[in-house]
Amino acid sequence: MTLSTLWFIVIGLLFAIFLFLEGFDFGVGMSTRILAKNDEERAALMSTIGPHWDGNETWLVTAGGAMFASLPLWYATLFSGYYILFLLVLVGLILRGVSFEFHKHAETRTGKNLWMWAFFAGSIIPPFFLCMILLSMVQGIPINANGDAFPTFFDVVNLLSVVGGVAGVLLSLVHGLNFIRLRIEGPLRERARKLNQILYPILFLGEVVFAILVFLQTDFFTKRFASSLLITVLIVLFSLLGYYGVLKDREGWSFAGSGLSLSMVIVLLFNGLFPRVMIATNPAHSILIKNAANSQYTLTIMTIVACILVPIVAIYFVWSYSLFTKRINPRENTVKY
Amino acid sequence: MLTMGLSIVSLARFQFAMTTVFHFFFVPFSIGMGFLVAIMETIYAVKKDKVYLDMAKFWGKIFLLSFAVGIVTGIIQEFQFGMNWSEYSRFMGDVFGAPLAIEALLAFFIESVFIGIWMFTWDRFKPGVHAFMIWMTSIGTMLSAIWILAANSFMQHPTGFRINNATGRIQLTDFGAVVANPQLWKVFPHVILAAFMTAGVVIAGMSAWGLLRKKSGENHFFKTSLRFGLWASLIFALASAGAGDLQTQQIIKDQPMKFAATEGIYEDTKDPAPWTVVELIDSKNHTASGKIELPGVLSLLAYHKLSGSVKGMNTINKELHAKYDKKFGKDMNYYVPPKTLFWSFRVMTGIDALIMLVAFVGLIFSRKKKDTIESHKWMLVVLGICLWVPFIANSAGWFITEFGRYPWIVYGLFTIADAVSPTSTVGTLLFSNIVYFLLFTLLGGVMIWYCRQTLHHGPYFEEADAKQNVDPFAKEAFGQ
Numbered sequence: 161m162t163l164s165t166l167w168f169i170v171i172g173l174l175f176a177i178f179l180f181l182e183g184f185d186f187g188v189g190m191s192t193r194i195l196a197k198n199d200e201e202r203a204a205l206m207s208t209i210g211p212h213w214d215g216n217e218t219w220l221v222t223a224g225g226a227m228f229a230s231l232p233l234w235y236a237t238l239f240s241g242y243y244i245l246f247l248l249v250l251v252g253l254i255l256r257g258v259s260f261e262f263h264k265h266a267e268t269r270t271g272k273n274l275w276m277w278a279f280f281a282g283s284i285i286p287p288f289f290l291c292m293i294l295l296s297m298v299q300g301i302p303i304n305a306n307g308d309a310f311p312t313f314f315d316v317v318n319l320l321s322v323v324g325g326v327a328g329v330l331l332s333l334v335h336g337l338n339f340i341r342l343r344i345e346g347p348l349r350e351r352a353r354k355l356n357q358i359l360y361p362i363l364f365l366g367e368v369v370f371a372i373l374v375f376l377q378t379d380f381f382t383k384r385f386a387s388s389l390l391i392t393v394l395i396v397l398f399s400l401l402g403y404y405g406v407l408k409d410r411e412g413w414s415f416a417g418s419g420l421s422l423s424m425v426i427v428l429l430f431n432g433l434f435p436r437v438m439i440a441t442n443p444a445h446s447i448l449i450k451n452a453a454n455s456q457y458t459l460t461i462m463t464i465v466a467c468i469l470v471p472i473v474a475i476y477f478v479w480s481y482s483l484f485t486k487r488i489n490p491r492e493n494t495v496k497y
Numbered sequence: 498m499l500t501m502g503l504s505i506v507s508l509a510r511f512q513f514a515m516t517t518v519f520h521f522f523f524v525p526f527s528i529g530m531g532f533l534v535a536i537m538e539t540i541y542a543v544k545k546d547k548v549y550l551d552m553a554k555f556w557g558k559i560f561l562l563s564f565a566v567g568i569v570t571g572i573i574q575e576f577q578f579g580m581n582w583s584e585y586s587r588f589m590g591d592v593f594g595a596p597l598a599i600e601a602l603l604a605f606f607i608e609s610v611f612i613g614i615w616m617f618t619w620d621r622f623k624p625g626v627h628a629f630m631i632w633m634t635s636i637g638t639m640l641s642a643i644w645i646l647a648a649n650s651f652m653q654h655p656t657g658f659r660i661n662n663a664t665g666r667i668q669l670t671d672f673g674a675v676v677a678n679p680q681l682w683k684v685f686p687h688v689i690l691a692a693f694m695t696a697g698v699v700i701a702g703m704s705a706w707g708l709l710r711k712k713s714g715e716n717h718f719f720k721t722s723l724r725f726g727l728w729a730s731l732i733f734a735l736a737s738a739g740a741g742d743l744q745t746q747q748i749i750k751d752q753p754m755k756f757a758a759t760e761g762i763y764e765d766t767k768d769p770a771p772w773t774v775v776e777l778i779d780s781k782n783h784t785a786s787g788k789i790e791l792p793g794v795l796s797l798l799a800y801h802k803l804s805g806s807v808k809g810m811n812t813i814n815k816e817l818h819a820k821y822d823k824k825f826g827k828d829m830n831y832y833v834p835p836k837t838l839f840w841s842f843r844v845m846t847g848i849d850a851l852i853m854l855v856a857f858v859g860l861i862f863s864r865k866k867k868d869t870i871e872s873h874k875w876m877l878v879v880l881g882i883c884l885w886v887p888f889i890a891n892s893a894g895w896f897i898t899e900f901g902r903y904p905w906i907v908y909g910l911f912t913i914a915d916a917v918s919p920t921s922t923v924g925t926l927l928f929s930n931i932v933y934f935l936l937f938t939l940l941g942g943v944m945i946w947y948c949r950q951t952l953h954h955g956p957y958f959e960e961a962d963a964k965q966n967v968d969p970f971a972k973e974a975f976g977q
Contacts, residue, residue, distance in 0.1 A: 214613055215610045218609045222605070225601040227594075229590075236918075240919075246580055247929050254936060261561055261565035457669055458591050
């Protein structure tokens with residue numbers, strides 16, 4: 161395996177970890193309007209991810225940085241090609257990021273509501289548009305010889321990309337509810353489980369539609385039938401595992417299941433892309449990993465750096481989670497700053 | 498049509514300038530605040546003097562507000578190289594991506610994880626252990642500055658690379674040279690020390706307003722904070738000026754046009770070179786008039802000795818044409834915007850001098866033996882107003898650095914005009930400019946408002962609030 165292929169996998173891994181972690185952050189944000197009934201519960205939900213959301217988002221920043229550092233031609237084409245959608249993702253992430261801090265300081269009802277709504281909107285917009293970008297990209301878009309992408313409106317907004325966006329939001333919500341079941345005690349926890357009992361059947365339907373559309377609209381199943389099928393089955397199996405955890409009231413299984421489903425979506429897309437990074441309507445202009453990659457020298461340095469730093473990051477990242485395992489009770493004001 | 502007069506390059510430049518300037522209001526503020534709060538908490542852990550705990554908590558709130566706006570505006574930076582400057586990303590990918598990725602892996606994870614722990618564990622750890630968390634956060638912010646400045650330093654003074662003839666792109670040949678770039682190790686101390694100064698000035702200024710409010714029980718808190726902030730202002734204003742002087746030596750060598758423009762010199766100076774305090778610049782005809790000069794001072798600033806002349810922009814322009822015409826053509830304009838650089842430099846250094854003076858006077862008035870600062874109300878008002886000035890100085894400093902690189906995005910190698918995304922349109926750029934502008938105005942306004950509100954409540958607000966809000970039927974209510 162060449163180093164550039166290794167880095168293609170690393171970028172995929174980083175995105176998969178990001179979706180696993182920030183997926184439940186997004187879901188928790190959505191549930192402030194869907195699950196919570198009052199401000200007390202909303203604040204309790206927000207506080208479940210208070211210490212973690214920033215670290216979780218850093219995986220996205222790292223994925224972007226890794227893309228720039230290893231396959232810059234992919235980075236340049238993808239981000240310039242989907243300019244407006246990335247702008248919307250950024251606006252969502254900005255509103256969401258400040259809402260944690262601003263919400264604490266708001267003293268009027270209007271102020272509290274404003275930042276709670278910003279938190280909610282900032283938790284739906286990014287997963288929707290990120291999934292939309294990814295699923296538009298894998299269908300193939302017009303790219304010129306220089307590598308500039310000019311997707312038309314219907315390249316960006318079509319059945320698969322919209323279904324993908326909605327599925328991403330739904331899966332994040334389900335994942336967030338499973339996380340809430342792990343971190344909250346009292347009636348909220350039970351309500352989260354009940355809501356997931358309703359959401360899972362919808363999710364399965366969504367996954368089937370998604371799989372059919374991927375089959376029809378991309379070349380994944382013609383190019384690599386066996387692996388694409390296997391990963392699609394895994395997405396559904398992990399969701400089933402999550403559903404099993406909902407029915408048997410085993411939140412650990414549910415959380416692992418929904419998180420791995422989200423990660424597997426990235427695996428499906430990256431597996432289908434390989435060895436390309438951008439698919440052009442004119443196949444001659446598709447960007448391949450080997451053409452998008454940096455020099456051997458730079459990739460070697462990045463590999464060494466990553467081998468040293470990633471294990472260290474992993475250790476203190478996991479340790480930070482282990483500090484906050486006590487369940488939060490919305491009735492007690494456990495939110496301390 | 499309105500959009501006719503706007504070019505893609507100027508809109509893309511405006512957006513980059515707007516987003517980075519706004520981001521850089523909060524970056525030095527957060528870096529400095531994190532560092533100073535870490536010192537406060539360490540003093541508490543060692544001396545067990547409660548006022549330092551109160552200080553760490555109170556100024557910690559201000560730190561968190563600025564940190565929040567700092568990170569969300571920073572996310573934009575990570576992606577806008579690809580979004581708006583895709584040709585730049587293609588050209589520079591082999592060099593530029595690595596520091597960004599390392600910044601994320603090495604610095605962003607440390608700061609984001611440890612700030613999360615620090616915020617929520619005041620009651621769980623011993624003071625020393627808890628202080629460790631803010632130190633890790635602070636170290637994370639400083640490591641981040643090193644790597645982003647490493648990337649910027651390459652753009653100012655490329656080292657450790659060659660041009661790949663097949664692709665026409667930059668290829669990294671010596672990563673060590675990128676990290677050891679002399680530009681980096683001159684600019685990093687200047688930026689970091691200015692960040693510490695910024696936080697010191699803000700702490701002193703907000704404390705001055707706090708003292709003016711004369712709320713009972715807060716005097717000791719704000720007095721201690723004031724002196725802490727003033728000492729930080731004075732020390733780091735001096736230190737950042739010293740570091741800036743060292744950086745100037747580097748600029749004279751690497752980017753003489755930038756240096757000549759900051760001093761407004763069109764024609765070569767005499768020997769020893771006089772320093773122009775103010776002058777009228779005619780950038781069209783490349784002349785300056787109405788100079789007020791201090792003889793010999795520029796030689797001292799530029800070379801640390803009383804002799805030596807400095808090259809003017811007209812001479813340097815000819816040299817640059819001789820050097821680059823083959824590659825970039827005869828029509829290039831190598832003059833950097835002279836008025837922007839000349840006045841930015843005077844604003845930056847003037848503010849630095851003002852801070853030194855104000856901090857020095859403030860320290861004298863508030864000295865322990867004869868503390869009269871509260872009877873000098875005007876001094877407290879001056880300090881309170883001064884809390885805004887370091888932000889102007891920080892921006893002015895970056896104006897010099899970035900405008901002074903014109904016409905290049907990577908010095909001597911790649912022009913700004915070539916770097917912009919070919920996919921950009923005036924419409925999308927106008928849209929994103931408006932969106933960012935409105936969003937940033939909102940964020941900045943709210944952030945300042947909440948800082949003001951936090952100051953208004955004072956350091957003991959939550960304790961008082963908690964006592965008032967005891968549930969009348971709870972055990973505590975019958976405690977006495």
